[in-house]
Amino acid sequence: MKNTWPLWEVFIRSKSGLSHKHVGSLHASDAEMAVENARDLYTRRNEGVSIWVVESKHITASDPDDSDPLFEPAKDKIYRHPTFYSVPDEVTHM
């Protein structure tokens, strides 16, 4: 029989106060096993305090070919950055 354990993406919070970050993937028969396997595979040296797993098929990703139309509009909006504005030297705390 073909191994049909699905693929899971693993996200680890390295310490409290930080977000979970993608670290890789693994195969497991269910979510519970995916968490256990993630513990053994990705946190052998105290790399984490919390694990998220999600079946890979549930992730929707943007298409890199669309990255221009997706991200280009943000590029010319330099007025969204504080450096766009000049503040007189005499004015402080801003």
Added chain:
Amino acid sequence: MTSLNFETIFQSKIDDETKIEPKDWMPDAYRKTLIRQISQHAHSEIVGMLPEGNWITRAPSLRRKLILLAKVQDEAGHGLYLYSAAETLGADRDDLVQQLLTGKAKYSSIFNYPTLNWADIGAIGWLVDGAAIMNQVMLTRTSYGPYARAMVRICKEESFHQRQGYEIMIAMAKGSPEQKAMAQDSLNRWWWPSLMMFGPSDSESTHSDQALKWKIKRKSNDELRQQFVDVTVPQAEYLGLTVPDPALHWNEARDHYDFGEINWDEFWSVVKGNGPCNRQRLQARVKAYEDGAWVRDAAIAYAEKKEQRKLAPEAAVKAA
């Protein structure tokens, strides 16, 4: 856009040191080369557990046993990181495993040599992991993102592997005359196969140019091999052991060690399946896979049952 355009954009990304990510356009040959290289690398980590696993039950102390267990478990982890990287290229895990078990895929020939005495566990950590580190440090800068990231993780773990091996060598080389003789014997047997780990010399290596252009590799086989010899010879001297190469000497003008010719007949013979342990290694992997089949099936059956209970709790209770 024509595929020629795609290819130009792809190469210019590589030239600019922009990493290639899984959903980016890439030439078919780049994808194929990576799947082959990454899966071979993964297979090597998995088969690499066997020669060392051979000594877990016979480690000379509890400390050494714990260390060796942790190292072998790390190697399993390395295999899994790498299979996971290969899957981002569209490879199927099960296909890759089948390629290993049927002998279609290669793994590093070094693991087809036997571990005859305890000093071999020292020599493997020191030399084999040492040679692997040379290659893997280079690969942390490889052009394919998931492969590079897997390598960063792996390299962080590898340095303990090499140090624990060298520590064993120190204990043996500074121990009784018998222990020192074992250490020397093990260096004699592992030195040349370790140099062979870097692959054929540049003049013989068929895939090298394209791999360098695509920045899959960033140094040639001979460059890496030279680097390994240069750092390892002084380590052997510290141990008071003799590197089994009469041609080895420091070349002032080149600022490198010169060393003797590798026995390429032996190299190709082991690659082709005629090393001392090729059959044994593959048999062990096939047996592990077959013996584990019922566990994989049972886990799936259990997951399905749980899923059904969640969907229709009453029906499941009735059925039970």
